[in-house]
Amino acid sequence: MSGNESRIQAIYQITNREPMPKKAPKRLEELWATDVFTLSKMQECLPKTVFKSIKKTIQTGEPLDVSVADAIALAMKDWAISKGALYYAHVFYPLTNATAEKHDGFISVQSDGSAISEFAGKLLVQGEPDGSSFPNGGIRSTFEARGYTAWDVTSPAYIMETDNGSTLCIPTVFVSWTGEALDKKTPLLRSNAAMNKAATKVLKILGEKEIAPVNSSCGAEQEYFLVDLNFANARPDLLLAGRTLFGKPSAKGQQFDDHYFGAIPERVQMFMQDVEERLYRLGIPAKTRHNEVAPGQFEIAPVFEAANVATDHQQMIMTMLRFTAKKHGFVCLLHEKPFAGINGSGKHVNWSVGNATQGNLLDPGDTPHSNAQFLVFCGAVIRGIHKYGPLLRSVVATAGNDHRLGANEAPPAIISVYLGSQLEDVFEQIRQGELKSSTGKGLMNIGVDTLPILPTDPGDRNRTSPFAFTGNRFEFRAVGSGQSVAGPLVAMNSILADSLNWMAEKLEAELAKGLSLSSAITTVLKEVMELHGAVVFNGNGYSEEWHKLAVERGLANLRTTADALPVLKESYIEELFSKLGVLSPVELASRFETYAEQYILSIEVEAKLVVSMVKTLIYPAATRYLADLGNASLSLKEIGVDFDKETIEKVASLTKLAIDGVSKLSDALSKHDFASVEEHMQFLSQTVRPLMDGIRGYVDALEGEVADDLWPLPTYQEMLFIK
Structure with missing residues (x-):
């Protein structure tokens, strides 16, 4: 394989890389939660009264008794020190999608000059990082710096171990001095409380007497790419933007479908095992790993956990993927579209609600048509998705995700609900006012004597739906x-809470008229389907027919972040929250x-990179190649050979088009007189991004013409297939 010197060196480093030493995997029982301050560890080291108090707070959500904080802090400190933490x-x-932490030592200097390890309850319960330098949307001015962190008892403390030492990590909320939430955890905890309150109200109407706290649960499937560090370091776009701009x-890409679920490359599998071992020690239940559709793309998925803990664990998974990748000589790319022309990466969030007494409230059972509890909660979801679909679109709106949504690799930007044939039929019966039956599970005879007859689910899956029911x-x-x-999760919990409150009010009104509970439920669910059934769609979400039908049904198609984010300013969204x-x-x-600022900054960083990379990398390579071609043409002309001018003209034309495009892009970036943030976002979406895409077209065409030994950037072929 040819290539310029830097690419040749990168390939040499990769192909001659010393493999990581293989180590025998440890048993799960030896690893599980060894670095987590679990309830069982608390029970071992806390006085009985203190343990009972903290356990009650964790399991029932009652306020923390601050009088026990000192005892817990002491035990937590001793445990952390025993694990090597100072x-x-x-x-x-x-509000960055990243994790923040401020490290403080256990050190306390005494009056005689000696030092001891100390950790008081007040330090455990509350901290004070800077509250002005994080994104806050104007809540705090730069000169108003005070912010507070407060211990979230429901998410366990843990040890984060690195090559440089160990640190006791305490999950917290982050609020301003004036009390506003500056983080993602506080609204999540509030949304879960609101959903619990509404769900409890509905369950009481349904006749339940003993009702444990209702919690949402989450299992997030994480897709990612791995690129060798040698290649990534030679790509300014990957280093600064997280995606290839050219x-x-x-x-060969993914057209053979041979990478999906294929044999995991040895080096990648060693990386995965290393990640999983670290996750198991942190009590994170990583369950699934496999090759994804695109070459160089993979997935890790944990099993369900309580939403708050799952959210913390998801952040830790992203951190651990990036951290461990570097140890194995990779860069882990979590951008939604690192490479054009092949699948991007999503994070499918599996969501349900339930409790210890009634179980999973979104489990239809074998006869969903007679499962009143399920029908009510599922009906509430249908209403919520229809009424607040634009909100769901807005909470996934980012510059990176705009490359995925609506393409034939990810759900469309139109928010709809897929129920499957069984439930679609049940809710259609409800709409018609006559609920009688539901399709049961089937049996499949594969036709091979040695294979058993297999049970089949009553409904298929639909990967083109943005919000799909998948069994429970x-x-x-x-x-x-x-x-x-x-x-x-905040959005889903909130819209469910709103719909459950609405359904509780409707059910109480129908019961007050003298209807039986069964009749009241049927009446309310019929109203749900009449008002909100338009959001249910079981067909192909990629099709043009659906896009046209969605418009007829009144469903919004918010194609870009610039279209979607302003939904957060709508009065009905403000009223909901x-x-x-x-x-x-x-x-x-x-x-x-x-989020608007993050969108603007993301596009501007990418656009500046386009300008820089074309001027300093692409243009020099193209002109060197033109010079070589010109010299060759003159030499051949002297001996009477008519040289191929078509290539020279094509390369020259593409180079000029790219440079002209950069000039236009630079002019566009100099525009700052916008009347509003919304206008600025639309300008970037409708003007700047198309200019970038145009330049990319010229540069990518040049890559196919310029001599390989002159091309300055690692290629897709190299990055995706050399591991």
Whole structure:
């Protein structure tokens, strides 16, 4: 394989890389939660009264008794020190999709000059990082710096071990001095409380007496790419933007479907095993790993957990993927579209609600038509998705996700609900006012004597739906690979809470008229389907027919982040969050400002990179090649050979078009006189991005013409297939 010197060196480093030493995997029982301050560890080291108090808070959500904080802090410190930790950190989740932490030592200097390890309850319960330098959407001015972290008792503390030492990490919320949420955890906890309150109200109407706290649960499937560090370091776009801004498609991509679920490359499998071992020690239940559709793309998926813990664990998974990748000589790409022309990466969020007494409230059982509890909760989801579909689109709106949504690899930007044939029939019967039956599970005879007859589910799956029912949960497929799952969970919990409150009010009104509970449920669900059934769609979400039908049904098609984010400013969205106590108007406005700024900055960084890379990398390579061609042409002309001018003209034309495009892009980036943030976003979406795409077209065409030994960037063929 040819290539310029830097690419040749990168390939040499990869192909001659010393393999990581193989180690025998440890038994799961030896690893599980060894670095987590679990309830069982608390029970071992806390006085009985203190343990009972903290356990009650964790399991029932009752307020923390601060009088026990000192005893817990002491036990937590001793445990952490026994694990090699000299520092602790309040870990929180600002509005960046990343994790933040400030490390403080256990050290306390005494009056005689000696030092001891100390950790008081007040330090465990509350911290004070800077509250102005994180994105806050105008809640805090730069000179107003005070912010607070507060211990989230429901998410366990853990040890984060690196080559440089160990740190006790304490999950916390992050709020301003004035009390507004500056993070993603606080609204999530509030949304879960609102959903619990509404669900409890409905369950009581349904006749339940003993009702444990209702919690949402989450299982997030994480897709990612691995690129060798040697290649990534030679790509300014990968280093700064997380995606390739240029790159001619490889002759072979994913068209053979041979990578999906294929044999995992040895080096990648060693990386995966290393990640999983670290996750198991942190009590993160990683369950599934496999090759994804695109070459160089993979997936890891944990099993279901309580939504708050699952969200913290999802952040830790992203951190661990990136951290461990570097140890194995990779860069882990969590951008939604690192490579053009092949599948991007999402994060499918499997979501359900339930409790210890009634179980999974979205489990239809074998006879969903007679399962009143399921029908009510599923009906509430249908209403919520129809009424607040644009909100769901807005919480997955990012510059990176715009490359996925609506393409034939990810759900469309139109939010609809897939129920499957069984449930679609049940709810259609409800709409018609006559609920009688539901399709049962089937049997499949494969026709091979040695194979048993297999049971089949009563409904298929639909990968083109953004919000699909998959047996006993809904799968929100539109979430981006690099996103926190907190925002989508806040939205789903909140719209469910709103719908359950609505259904409780409707059911109580029908019961007050003298209807039986069964009749009241049927009446309310019929109204749900009449008002909101338009959101149910079981067909091909990629098809043009659906896009036209969705318009007829009144469903929004918010194609870009610039279209979707302003939904957060709508009065009905503000009313939803405000009345549930999830986000105040000020907090909601701050989210719009923050996410709009992140969109603007993302596009501007990419555009500046396009300008820089064309001027300093692509243009020099193209002109050197033109010079070589020109010299060759003159030499051949002297001996009477008519040289191929077509190639010279094509390369010269493409080079000029690319440089002219860069000039136009630079002019566009200099525009700053926007009347509003919304206008600025639309300008970037409708003007800047098309200019970038145009330049990319010229550069990618040049890559197919310029001599390989002159091309300055690692190619798709190299990055995707050399591991």
